[in-house]
Amino acid sequence: MPPKGQAELAHPQAADWVTGTLGPDDVVLFQFHLKGCPHCQAAIAEFGQLGQLLRQLPPAAEPPPALEARTIAGVLAAAAADRSSTRAGTRADGMAKVIRFPRWRSRTGLLTIASAVAAAVIAVLLVVPGLGAQKASFAFRLAPPRGSGQAASAPSGAATARQDSSGSWNITLTVRHLKDVGPKRWYECWYVSRDGRQAVSAGTFVIPPSGNGTFPMTSSADPRDFQSMEITVQLPGNGALQRPIVLSGSAKKL
Amino acid sequence: MSLDDTGARLAAQEAQLVAQVADGNIEQPMTELYRRYAKNLYRFGVQMLGDGGLAEEMVQESFQRLWRSAGRYDAGRGSVAAFLFVIARSAAADIRKRPSSRPLFQAEDYQLPPLPDSADQILNTLILREALDELSPAHAEVLQLILGEGLTQAEIADRLGLAIGTVKSRTFNGMRALRSALGERGIHAA
Numbered sequence: 262m263p264p265k266g267q268a269e270l271a272h273p274q275a276a277d278w279v280t281g282t283l284g285p286d287d288v289v290l291f292q293f294h295l296k297g298c299p300h301c302q303a304a305i306a307e308f309g310q311l312g313q314l315l316r317q318l319p320p321a322a323e324p325p326p327a328l329e330a331r332t333i334a335g336v337l338a339a340a341a342a343d344r345s346s347t348r349a350g351t352r353a354d355g356m357a358k359v360i361r362f363p364r365w366r367s368r369t370g371l372l373t374i375a376s377a378v379a380a381a382v383i384a385v386l387l388v389v390p391g392l393g394a395q396k397a398s399f400a401f402r403l404a405p406p407r408g409s410g411q412a413a414s415a416p417s418g419a420a421t422a423r424q425d426s427s428g429s430w431n432i433t434l435t436v437r438h439l440k441d442v443g444p445k446r447w448y449e450c451w452y453v454s455r456d457g458r459q460a461v462s463a464g465t466f467v468i469p470p471s472g473n474g475t476f477p478m479t480s481s482a483d484p485r486d487f488q489s490m491e492i493t494v495q496l497p498g499n500g501a502l503q504r505p506i507v508l509s510g511s512a513k514k515l
Numbered sequence: 516m517s518l519d520d521t522g523a524r525l526a527a528q529e530a531q532l533v534a535q536v537a538d539g540n541i542e543q544p545m546t547e548l549y550r551r552y553a554k555n556l557y558r559f560g561v562q563m564l565g566d567g568g569l570a571e572e573m574v575q576e577s578f579q580r581l582w583r584s585a586g587r588y589d590a591g592r593g594s595v596a597a598f599l600f601v602i603a604r605s606a607a608a609d610i611r612k613r614p615s616s617r618p619l620f621q622a623e624d625y626q627l628p629p630l631p632d633s634a635d636q637i638l639n640t641l642i643l644r645e646a647l648d649e650l651s652p653a654h655a656e657v658l659q660l661i662l663g664e665g666l667t668q669a670e671i672a673d674r675l676g677l678a679i680g681t682v683k684s685r686t687f688n689g690m691r692a693l694r695s696a697l698g699e700r701g702i703h704a705a
Binding site for chain 2: 269271304332465
Protein backbone atom coordinates (compact mmCIF):
# COMPACT_ATOMS: atom_id res chain seq x y z
CA MET A 262 0.00 0.00 0.00
CA PRO A 263 1.34 3.53 -0.77
CA PRO A 264 2.51 5.61 2.22
CA LYS A 265 -0.26 6.89 4.49
CA GLY A 266 -1.26 10.47 3.79
CA GLN A 267 -0.77 10.35 0.03
CA ALA A 268 -4.50 9.90 -0.45
CA GLU A 269 -5.07 13.35 1.06
CA LEU A 270 -3.33 14.85 -1.96
CA ALA A 271 -5.45 12.93 -4.46
CA HIS A 272 -7.65 14.64 -7.00
CA PRO A 273 -11.31 14.96 -5.78
CA GLN A 274 -12.36 12.75 -8.68
CA ALA A 275 -10.52 9.89 -6.97
CA ALA A 276 -13.25 10.05 -4.30
CA ASP A 277 -15.90 10.00 -7.04
CA TRP A 278 -14.15 7.00 -8.58
CA VAL A 279 -14.11 4.92 -5.40
CA THR A 280 -17.72 5.78 -4.51
CA GLY A 281 -18.96 5.11 -8.04
CA THR A 282 -20.32 8.62 -8.72
CA LEU A 283 -17.90 9.55 -11.49
CA GLY A 284 -19.76 10.14 -14.77
CA PRO A 285 -18.91 7.97 -17.81
CA ASP A 286 -17.15 10.79 -19.68
CA ASP A 287 -15.03 11.67 -16.66
CA VAL A 288 -14.11 8.00 -16.11
CA VAL A 289 -12.07 7.98 -19.33
CA LEU A 290 -10.24 11.19 -18.44
CA PHE A 291 -9.65 10.06 -14.87
CA GLN A 292 -8.24 6.69 -15.97
CA PHE A 293 -5.73 8.58 -18.09
CA HIS A 294 -4.85 10.84 -15.14
CA LEU A 295 -4.64 7.88 -12.74
CA LYS A 296 -1.73 6.25 -14.60
CA GLY A 297 0.58 9.09 -13.72
CA CYS A 298 -0.74 10.18 -10.30
CA PRO A 299 0.63 8.34 -7.22
CA HIS A 300 -1.76 10.24 -4.91
CA CYS A 301 -4.87 9.06 -6.74
CA GLN A 302 -3.40 5.55 -6.94
CA ALA A 303 -2.92 5.71 -3.15
CA ALA A 304 -6.55 6.80 -2.63
CA ILE A 305 -7.85 3.97 -4.76
CA ALA A 306 -5.59 1.45 -3.05
CA GLU A 307 -6.82 2.64 0.33
CA PHE A 308 -10.54 3.02 -0.36
CA GLY A 309 -11.33 0.92 -3.46
CA GLN A 310 -12.57 -2.18 -1.63
CA LEU A 311 -14.63 -0.21 0.87
CA GLY A 312 -16.12 1.82 -1.97
CA GLN A 313 -17.20 -1.41 -3.66
CA LEU A 314 -18.94 -2.51 -0.46
CA LEU A 315 -20.61 0.90 -0.12
CA ARG A 316 -22.11 0.58 -3.59
CA GLN A 317 -23.98 -2.58 -2.47
CA LEU A 318 -25.55 -0.90 0.56
CA PRO A 319 -29.13 -1.81 1.38
CA PRO A 320 -31.61 1.07 1.66
CA ALA A 321 -31.96 2.81 5.04
CA ALA A 322 -35.57 1.66 5.42
CA GLU A 323 -37.21 1.01 8.80
CA PRO A 324 -39.75 -1.76 9.34
CA PRO A 325 -43.17 -0.47 10.45
CA PRO A 326 -43.64 -0.77 14.24
CA ALA A 327 -46.74 -2.95 13.81
CA LEU A 328 -44.73 -5.61 11.98
CA GLU A 329 -43.32 -7.01 15.24
CA ALA A 330 -46.76 -7.83 16.66
CA ARG A 331 -47.94 -9.31 13.35
CA THR A 332 -44.80 -11.43 12.93
CA ILE A 333 -44.80 -12.83 16.46
CA ALA A 334 -48.58 -13.41 16.33
CA GLY A 335 -48.14 -15.26 13.04
CA VAL A 336 -45.46 -17.56 14.50
CA LEU A 337 -47.50 -18.21 17.65
CA ALA A 338 -50.63 -18.93 15.60
CA ALA A 339 -48.71 -21.36 13.40
CA ALA A 340 -47.25 -23.07 16.48
CA ALA A 341 -50.69 -23.31 18.11
CA ALA A 342 -52.17 -24.78 14.92
CA ASP A 343 -49.31 -27.26 14.76
CA ARG A 344 -49.95 -28.36 18.34
CA SER A 345 -53.71 -28.64 17.84
CA SER A 346 -53.36 -30.70 14.65
CA THR A 347 -50.94 -33.03 16.47
CA ARG A 348 -53.41 -33.42 19.35
CA ALA A 349 -56.31 -34.05 16.94
CA GLY A 350 -54.34 -36.82 15.24
CA THR A 351 -53.61 -38.54 18.56
CA ARG A 352 -57.26 -38.38 19.66
CA ALA A 353 -58.51 -39.86 16.39
CA ASP A 354 -56.08 -42.76 16.62
CA GLY A 355 -57.17 -43.47 20.19
CA MET A 356 -60.85 -43.50 19.23
CA ALA A 357 -60.21 -45.95 16.44
CA LYS A 358 -58.58 -48.41 18.82
CA VAL A 359 -60.87 -48.06 21.83
CA ILE A 360 -64.29 -47.73 20.30
CA ARG A 361 -64.38 -49.11 16.79
CA PHE A 362 -62.30 -52.24 16.99
CA PRO A 363 -64.64 -54.23 19.31
CA ARG A 364 -67.61 -53.48 17.04
CA TRP A 365 -65.70 -54.55 13.93
CA ARG A 366 -64.46 -57.71 15.64
CA SER A 367 -68.08 -58.78 16.10
CA ARG A 368 -68.84 -58.11 12.41
CA THR A 369 -66.32 -59.97 10.31
CA GLY A 370 -67.86 -58.85 7.01
CA LEU A 371 -67.53 -55.17 7.86
CA LEU A 372 -63.96 -55.69 9.01
CA THR A 373 -63.09 -57.38 5.73
CA ILE A 374 -64.61 -54.49 3.73
CA ALA A 375 -62.85 -51.93 5.90
CA SER A 376 -59.53 -53.74 5.48
CA ALA A 377 -60.00 -53.82 1.71
CA VAL A 378 -60.82 -50.09 1.63
CA ALA A 379 -57.82 -49.27 3.84
CA ALA A 380 -55.55 -51.35 1.61
CA ALA A 381 -56.89 -49.56 -1.47
CA VAL A 382 -56.32 -46.14 0.13
CA ILE A 383 -52.75 -47.09 1.10
CA ALA A 384 -52.12 -48.36 -2.42
CA VAL A 385 -53.35 -45.07 -3.93
CA LEU A 386 -51.19 -43.07 -1.53
CA LEU A 387 -48.15 -45.11 -2.50
CA VAL A 388 -48.83 -44.88 -6.23
CA VAL A 389 -49.64 -41.15 -6.34
CA PRO A 390 -46.56 -39.32 -4.98
CA GLY A 391 -47.31 -36.41 -2.68
CA LEU A 392 -50.98 -37.31 -2.19
CA GLY A 393 -50.31 -38.76 1.23
CA ALA A 394 -48.49 -35.59 2.21
CA GLN A 395 -51.64 -33.44 1.94
CA LYS A 396 -52.72 -32.60 5.49
CA ALA A 397 -55.79 -30.37 5.32
CA SER A 398 -57.81 -28.44 2.78
CA PHE A 399 -60.14 -25.47 3.00
CA ALA A 400 -62.27 -23.60 0.50
CA PHE A 401 -63.41 -19.99 0.44
CA ARG A 402 -66.30 -18.65 -1.64
CA LEU A 403 -65.59 -14.95 -2.10
CA ALA A 404 -68.26 -12.31 -2.68
CA PRO A 405 -68.45 -8.51 -2.44
CA PRO A 406 -69.37 -7.12 0.98
CA ARG A 407 -73.12 -6.69 1.60
CA GLY A 408 -74.63 -3.56 0.08
CA SER A 409 -72.15 -3.27 -2.77
CA GLY A 410 -74.45 -4.83 -5.38
CA GLN A 411 -74.79 -8.35 -6.76
CA ALA A 412 -75.06 -7.67 -10.52
CA ALA A 413 -73.90 -10.32 -12.97
CA SER A 414 -70.74 -8.31 -13.56
CA ALA A 415 -70.05 -7.91 -9.81
CA PRO A 416 -66.66 -9.23 -8.65
CA SER A 417 -66.59 -12.81 -7.39
CA GLY A 418 -64.00 -15.41 -6.51
CA ALA A 419 -63.09 -18.69 -4.89
CA ALA A 420 -59.97 -20.04 -3.24
CA THR A 421 -58.67 -23.34 -1.94
CA ALA A 422 -55.89 -23.70 0.64
CA ARG A 423 -54.14 -27.07 0.88
CA GLN A 424 -51.40 -27.85 3.36
CA ASP A 425 -48.37 -29.68 2.00
CA SER A 426 -45.90 -31.96 3.77
CA SER A 427 -43.64 -29.04 4.72
CA GLY A 428 -46.49 -27.34 6.59
CA SER A 429 -46.88 -24.54 4.04
CA TRP A 430 -50.28 -23.82 2.52
CA ASN A 431 -50.71 -23.78 -1.24
CA ILE A 432 -53.47 -21.36 -2.14
CA THR A 433 -55.17 -21.25 -5.51
CA LEU A 434 -57.23 -18.10 -5.90
CA THR A 435 -59.57 -17.52 -8.84
CA VAL A 436 -61.27 -14.16 -9.31
CA ARG A 437 -63.73 -12.73 -11.84
CA HIS A 438 -64.69 -9.18 -12.83
CA LEU A 439 -62.08 -7.35 -10.75
CA LYS A 440 -61.25 -3.83 -11.92
CA ASP A 441 -57.86 -2.84 -13.26
CA VAL A 442 -56.31 -0.76 -10.46
CA GLY A 443 -53.37 0.62 -12.45
CA PRO A 444 -49.64 -0.02 -12.30
CA LYS A 445 -48.94 1.39 -8.82
CA ARG A 446 -51.63 -0.52 -6.94
CA TRP A 447 -52.29 -4.21 -6.58
CA TYR A 448 -54.70 -6.67 -5.07
CA GLU A 449 -53.80 -8.49 -1.88
CA CYS A 450 -55.26 -11.67 -0.42
CA TRP A 451 -55.55 -11.72 3.39
CA TYR A 452 -56.48 -14.14 6.11
CA VAL A 453 -58.49 -12.25 8.73
CA SER A 454 -59.41 -13.46 12.21
CA ARG A 455 -63.07 -13.82 13.21
CA ASP A 456 -63.00 -10.61 15.26
CA GLY A 457 -61.25 -8.74 12.42
CA ARG A 458 -58.34 -7.73 14.66
CA GLN A 459 -55.67 -9.89 13.10
CA ALA A 460 -54.78 -10.00 9.40
CA VAL A 461 -51.98 -11.87 7.68
CA SER A 462 -51.17 -11.49 4.00
CA ALA A 463 -51.43 -14.67 1.96
CA GLY A 464 -50.06 -13.02 -1.18
CA THR A 465 -50.45 -10.25 -3.74
CA PHE A 466 -51.58 -10.31 -7.35
CA VAL A 467 -52.15 -8.01 -10.30
CA ILE A 468 -55.24 -8.54 -12.39
CA PRO A 469 -54.94 -8.72 -16.20
CA PRO A 470 -57.12 -6.42 -18.40
CA SER A 471 -59.84 -9.10 -18.59
CA GLY A 472 -60.46 -8.71 -14.85
CA ASN A 473 -60.25 -12.49 -14.45
CA GLY A 474 -57.41 -14.68 -13.30
CA THR A 475 -56.15 -17.64 -11.27
CA PHE A 476 -53.23 -17.08 -8.94
CA PRO A 477 -51.20 -19.71 -7.08
CA MET A 478 -49.75 -18.48 -3.78
CA THR A 479 -47.87 -20.05 -0.90
CA SER A 480 -48.29 -18.97 2.71
CA SER A 481 -47.25 -20.29 6.09
CA ALA A 482 -50.39 -18.82 7.70
CA ASP A 483 -52.91 -21.47 8.73
CA PRO A 484 -56.49 -20.73 7.56
CA ARG A 485 -57.87 -22.45 10.69
CA ASP A 486 -56.50 -19.56 12.75
CA PHE A 487 -58.18 -16.88 10.75
CA GLN A 488 -61.55 -18.20 9.54
CA SER A 489 -62.04 -15.75 6.70
CA MET A 490 -60.32 -14.44 3.57
CA GLU A 491 -60.47 -10.89 2.23
CA ILE A 492 -59.28 -9.33 -1.01
CA THR A 493 -58.24 -5.68 -0.86
CA VAL A 494 -56.73 -3.05 -3.16
CA GLN A 495 -53.34 -2.02 -1.75
CA LEU A 496 -51.21 1.06 -2.22
CA PRO A 497 -47.48 1.20 -1.42
CA GLY A 498 -47.27 1.99 2.26
CA ASN A 499 -46.72 0.24 5.54
CA GLY A 500 -47.98 -3.14 4.33
CA ALA A 501 -51.07 -3.10 6.55
CA LEU A 502 -54.47 -4.18 5.28
CA GLN A 503 -56.07 -1.24 3.47
CA ARG A 504 -59.75 -0.58 2.73
CA PRO A 505 -61.97 -1.08 0.83
CA ILE A 506 -62.52 -4.83 0.96
CA VAL A 507 -63.39 -6.01 -2.53
CA LEU A 508 -64.24 -9.64 -1.77
CA SER A 509 -64.55 -11.70 1.38
CA GLY A 510 -65.62 -15.18 2.46
CA SER A 511 -65.40 -17.73 5.27
CA ALA A 512 -63.34 -20.92 5.39
CA LYS A 513 -65.09 -24.24 4.79
CA LYS A 514 -63.30 -27.53 5.39
CA LEU A 515 -63.05 -29.75 2.33
CA MET B 516 -13.50 -8.06 27.98
CA SER B 517 -12.24 -8.21 24.37
CA LEU B 518 -14.42 -7.78 21.30
CA ASP B 519 -13.92 -11.47 20.50
CA ASP B 520 -15.23 -12.42 23.94
CA THR B 521 -18.24 -10.17 23.47
CA GLY B 522 -18.93 -11.70 20.05
CA ALA B 523 -18.64 -15.24 21.39
CA ARG B 524 -20.95 -14.45 24.28
CA LEU B 525 -23.50 -12.90 21.93
CA ALA B 526 -23.31 -15.91 19.59
CA ALA B 527 -23.87 -18.32 22.51
CA GLN B 528 -26.77 -16.22 23.77
CA GLU B 529 -28.45 -16.23 20.34
CA ALA B 530 -27.88 -19.97 19.91
CA GLN B 531 -29.61 -20.39 23.28
CA LEU B 532 -32.57 -18.31 22.05
CA VAL B 533 -32.94 -20.56 19.00
CA ALA B 534 -32.69 -23.66 21.23
CA GLN B 535 -35.53 -22.27 23.39
CA VAL B 536 -37.67 -21.78 20.27
CA ALA B 537 -36.92 -25.37 19.23
CA ASP B 538 -38.07 -26.52 22.69
CA GLY B 539 -41.42 -24.82 22.20
CA ASN B 540 -40.78 -21.74 24.34
CA ILE B 541 -41.44 -19.40 21.45
CA GLU B 542 -42.72 -15.95 22.31
CA GLN B 543 -39.97 -14.39 24.42
CA PRO B 544 -36.92 -15.69 22.51
CA MET B 545 -38.57 -15.08 19.14
CA THR B 546 -39.39 -11.50 20.16
CA GLU B 547 -35.78 -11.00 21.23
CA LEU B 548 -34.50 -12.35 17.91
CA TYR B 549 -37.01 -10.19 16.05
CA ARG B 550 -35.76 -7.06 17.83
CA ARG B 551 -32.17 -7.91 16.99
CA TYR B 552 -32.68 -8.74 13.34
CA ALA B 553 -35.95 -7.30 12.02
CA LYS B 554 -34.43 -4.01 10.86
CA ASN B 555 -31.66 -5.65 8.88
CA LEU B 556 -33.97 -8.34 7.53
CA TYR B 557 -36.45 -5.70 6.43
CA ARG B 558 -33.74 -3.66 4.69
CA PHE B 559 -32.54 -6.81 3.02
CA GLY B 560 -36.13 -7.50 1.92
CA VAL B 561 -36.54 -4.02 0.46
CA GLN B 562 -33.25 -4.42 -1.36
CA MET B 563 -34.14 -7.85 -2.73
CA LEU B 564 -37.79 -7.28 -3.53
CA GLY B 565 -38.00 -3.54 -4.19
CA ASP B 566 -41.17 -3.10 -2.16
CA GLY B 567 -41.90 -2.47 1.52
CA GLY B 568 -45.01 -4.66 1.55
CA LEU B 569 -43.17 -7.65 0.10
CA ALA B 570 -40.26 -7.02 2.49
CA GLU B 571 -42.71 -7.24 5.40
CA GLU B 572 -44.02 -10.49 3.98
CA MET B 573 -40.44 -11.77 3.73
CA VAL B 574 -39.74 -10.83 7.37
CA GLN B 575 -42.87 -12.64 8.55
CA GLU B 576 -42.07 -15.66 6.41
CA SER B 577 -38.45 -15.72 7.65
CA PHE B 578 -39.46 -15.90 11.30
CA GLN B 579 -42.05 -18.58 10.56
CA ARG B 580 -39.35 -20.61 8.83
CA LEU B 581 -36.94 -19.93 11.69
CA TRP B 582 -39.49 -21.39 14.09
CA ARG B 583 -40.01 -24.45 11.88
CA SER B 584 -36.29 -25.09 11.41
CA ALA B 585 -35.02 -24.04 14.86
CA GLY B 586 -34.44 -27.69 15.78
CA ARG B 587 -32.04 -28.07 12.86
CA TYR B 588 -29.84 -25.11 13.84
CA ASP B 589 -26.27 -26.21 14.59
CA ALA B 590 -24.18 -23.51 16.32
CA GLY B 591 -21.04 -25.33 15.18
CA ARG B 592 -21.83 -24.61 11.54
CA GLY B 593 -22.43 -20.86 11.77
CA SER B 594 -23.97 -17.96 13.61
CA VAL B 595 -27.68 -17.42 14.15
CA ALA B 596 -27.37 -14.31 11.97
CA ALA B 597 -26.00 -16.34 9.06
CA PHE B 598 -28.68 -19.04 9.60
CA LEU B 599 -31.42 -16.41 9.62
CA PHE B 600 -30.16 -14.65 6.50
CA VAL B 601 -29.90 -17.92 4.60
CA ILE B 602 -33.55 -18.47 5.52
CA ALA B 603 -34.43 -14.89 4.51
CA ARG B 604 -32.62 -15.24 1.21
CA SER B 605 -34.61 -18.37 0.46
CA ALA B 606 -37.88 -16.65 1.47
CA ALA B 607 -37.04 -13.66 -0.75
CA ALA B 608 -36.25 -15.98 -3.67
CA ASP B 609 -39.61 -17.74 -3.21
CA ILE B 610 -41.47 -14.43 -3.09
CA ARG B 611 -39.65 -13.23 -6.21
CA LYS B 612 -40.54 -16.43 -8.05
CA ARG B 613 -44.20 -16.22 -7.09
CA PRO B 614 -46.06 -14.96 -10.18
CA SER B 615 -48.28 -12.70 -8.11
CA SER B 616 -45.27 -10.82 -6.71
CA ARG B 617 -43.64 -9.80 -9.93
CA PRO B 618 -45.94 -7.31 -11.61
CA LEU B 619 -45.89 -4.80 -8.74
CA PHE B 620 -43.52 -2.65 -10.80
CA GLN B 621 -43.17 -2.50 -14.54
CA ALA B 622 -39.76 -3.77 -15.65
CA GLU B 623 -38.86 -0.43 -17.22
CA ASP B 624 -39.77 1.41 -13.99
CA TYR B 625 -37.82 -0.69 -11.59
CA GLN B 626 -35.04 -3.24 -11.89
CA LEU B 627 -34.76 -5.71 -9.04
CA PRO B 628 -31.16 -5.92 -7.82
CA PRO B 629 -29.38 -9.25 -8.18
CA LEU B 630 -29.45 -11.60 -5.22
CA PRO B 631 -26.16 -11.55 -3.29
CA ASP B 632 -24.05 -14.67 -3.53
CA SER B 633 -23.82 -15.50 0.13
CA ALA B 634 -25.20 -14.79 3.56
CA ASP B 635 -21.80 -13.31 4.48
CA GLN B 636 -22.11 -10.77 1.69
CA ILE B 637 -25.58 -9.83 2.88
CA LEU B 638 -24.39 -9.50 6.45
CA ASN B 639 -21.46 -7.33 5.44
CA THR B 640 -23.63 -4.80 3.68
CA LEU B 641 -26.15 -4.75 6.52
CA ILE B 642 -23.43 -4.25 9.11
CA LEU B 643 -22.02 -1.48 6.93
CA ARG B 644 -25.40 0.25 7.01
CA GLU B 645 -25.39 0.02 10.82
CA ALA B 646 -21.86 1.43 10.96
CA LEU B 647 -22.91 4.34 8.74
CA ASP B 648 -25.58 5.26 11.27
CA GLU B 649 -22.85 5.77 13.88
CA LEU B 650 -20.68 8.24 11.93
CA SER B 651 -20.25 11.86 13.03
CA PRO B 652 -22.83 14.22 11.46
CA ALA B 653 -20.23 15.88 9.19
CA HIS B 654 -19.01 12.55 7.78
CA ALA B 655 -22.49 11.07 7.61
CA GLU B 656 -23.85 14.09 5.72
CA VAL B 657 -21.28 13.82 2.95
CA LEU B 658 -21.54 10.04 2.63
CA GLN B 659 -25.33 10.22 2.65
CA LEU B 660 -25.26 12.63 -0.31
CA ILE B 661 -22.93 10.28 -2.16
CA LEU B 662 -24.78 7.07 -1.39
CA GLY B 663 -28.32 8.38 -1.21
CA GLU B 664 -28.31 10.88 -4.07
CA GLY B 665 -25.26 9.83 -6.08
CA LEU B 666 -23.72 13.32 -5.92
CA THR B 667 -20.12 13.93 -7.00
CA GLN B 668 -17.60 15.77 -4.81
CA ALA B 669 -18.11 18.97 -6.84
CA GLU B 670 -21.92 18.72 -6.53
CA ILE B 671 -21.67 18.20 -2.76
CA ALA B 672 -19.33 21.19 -2.43
CA ASP B 673 -21.88 23.25 -4.32
CA ARG B 674 -24.82 21.93 -2.27
CA LEU B 675 -23.18 22.46 1.13
CA GLY B 676 -21.19 25.60 0.29
CA LEU B 677 -17.91 23.91 1.20
CA ALA B 678 -14.52 23.88 -0.49
CA ILE B 679 -14.16 20.77 -2.63
CA GLY B 680 -11.01 19.82 -0.69
CA THR B 681 -13.07 19.81 2.52
CA VAL B 682 -15.65 17.53 0.93
CA LYS B 683 -12.88 15.18 -0.20
CA SER B 684 -11.33 15.12 3.29
CA ARG B 685 -14.70 14.42 4.89
CA THR B 686 -15.34 11.65 2.38
CA PHE B 687 -12.01 9.94 3.02
CA ASN B 688 -12.10 10.47 6.79
CA GLY B 689 -15.69 9.22 6.87
CA MET B 690 -14.60 6.10 5.01
CA ARG B 691 -11.72 5.60 7.44
CA ALA B 692 -14.15 5.86 10.36
CA LEU B 693 -16.40 3.36 8.64
CA ARG B 694 -13.51 0.94 8.10
CA SER B 695 -12.63 1.20 11.75
CA ALA B 696 -16.26 0.58 12.79
CA LEU B 697 -16.40 -2.42 10.47
CA GLY B 698 -13.15 -3.76 11.93
CA GLU B 699 -14.74 -3.66 15.37
CA ARG B 700 -17.49 -5.87 13.98
CA GLY B 701 -15.04 -8.33 12.47
CA ILE B 702 -15.23 -7.11 8.86
CA HIS B 703 -11.94 -6.08 7.36
CA ALA B 704 -12.27 -4.02 4.17
CA ALA B 705 -8.79 -3.08 3.02
